[in-house]
Amino acid sequence: MSSDPFVMPLPGAIHQHAGNPWLRPKTLLPAAFVLLLILAVIAPHAFAAFTPDDMDMNAVLARPSLAHWFGTDSLGRDLYSRVIYGSVLSLSIGLGATAVACGGGIILGLLCALAPPTIRSVLVRLLDILLAFPELLLALLVIAVLGRGPTNTLLAVGLSGIGSYARLLRSQVLQVKISGYIEHAVALGESPTHIILRHILPNSLRPLLILATLGLGQSVLTSSSLSFLGLGVVPPTAEWGALLADGRDYLDIAPWISLLPASVVALSVISITLLGRRLQTILATGI
Template sequence: MTGAPLPEPAASPTATEEGVPSTARPPQPRWRQTLVLLARNPTAAVAGTVLLLIVLTAVFDEAIAPTGPNEIAVEDRLQPPSLAHPFGTDDLGRDILSRVILGAAVSLRVGFLAVTFALVVGALIGLLAGYYGRWVDDVLMRFMDILFAFPAVLLAIAVLAVRGPGAGNTALAIGIVYVPVFARVTRASVLGVREDVYVRASRSVGASDWRLLTRHVLPNAAPPIIVQTSISLAFAVLAEAALSFLGLGTQPPNPSWGLMLAEGRGFIDLAWWLAFFPGMAIFLTVLCFNLLGDGLRDVLDPRQRTLMAGSGR
């Protein structure tokens, strides 16, 4: 006697060892994981927040500044910090707070342009030298060694002596100084990943060099380059301030933190606020870039990243 066919059992949800159903979550994108881990680092989170405020101040400088950078009021010259002028005034009666805010756009623009130039050129040189090796590596790295042989400030001064002073030429001079740094960092990172299994597997199936470099080698060699970018931004802001202080960078009447330091040097005994507030702006910006770089170094390091993700720190 044949009975009715038994119904097929319904698919049961995946269960854990305790018998509680669980749903599989898709993995988060790597950039989102990085932001989450970076936010868990209090020092890096505070530094990143302060830097964001500084960048926003530089972007919306004209809307935030109480007055223009060169509005002269002789009757208010050398006024100490007060409610009317929170950062005081200079020897021409110009508001120091407005000049610090407007100077952020000049100093940060030069820093970002310089590091962008150094990152693009240096990363390209390091990528080619590390991937191809042999005579390509020898020729490119010997040229970088020649640039490294010059002291950074003297090399920047030499470039400005040829090109002339100005914000654009200052960015170019600082960028040339940092090209060898990015080239060396990129080359070292590429040497560590160019013979990995996934690279050799892609090469064995006929992937082109361009695809290998852009899809496999560069993304996996990027973490040290990202950290170096943050650190170089700090030094680029310092370099711009030093060159402007020497009269080789941004030229008056454009406000620049380094130029404001130079202008306040002659009044340091009479009006301390002329040099104090631009100096504090440079100090705070450079400190935050360095602290953010330290946080990125911990987050992007594979071992530290695993420990931080596993411990919830």
């Protein structure tokens, strides 16, 4: 509200700051879908009527119905159940890969900002090399070395994402370390380790946590892409990318095998990303 009685506030400005930002539809809708994903990961049996490997040879390539919501695949397995159980592995890989990328980014970012000049110069060049390659290409290189499998997929996606987190943390640390309270801590004679752990790192992590929320969706998408290409999780394990790959040969006669799981993957990645962006906006502006 303006203190000048002759200046009327814009209606949009009043509406923009009214209400709880956490209760707005653009926050609640992606949050509700993400909550469903979390519940599916915790208790997949509560959402699926079949186990992912149950086969019914009398219902091969069955269309979506009340008995099989997403239809069945070429072996008569219920696709909805496989998508639900696949969320456990896909999201676990995404979370693990994000944790690896975030942890590695913290270490590399701190060293790039605080190491002695000679070491710092080498590490900054290494960081530039990491950022020069697309993350999917780096993940493919790691898979080529380590081989396929859920654990190797997690490591490949996580290691490929370290550069983005390291760059962000380095920039934050460079800003924080010239702050007045850091100079005050140095003047008081606090040890470098104590200053890093007590002052620099805690005050540099907030943007990194927001990036991790956004990066989770990207990690899920990258891991699913690797499995779709046949370089991630080994069939017949239920995993989103592998489910999409299974339906490639049946797009003409049974398009639901790929389209419905692909819709779930897209909604999941979009919801996680939108929720991360809303978190970023709310923390930055409060609206």
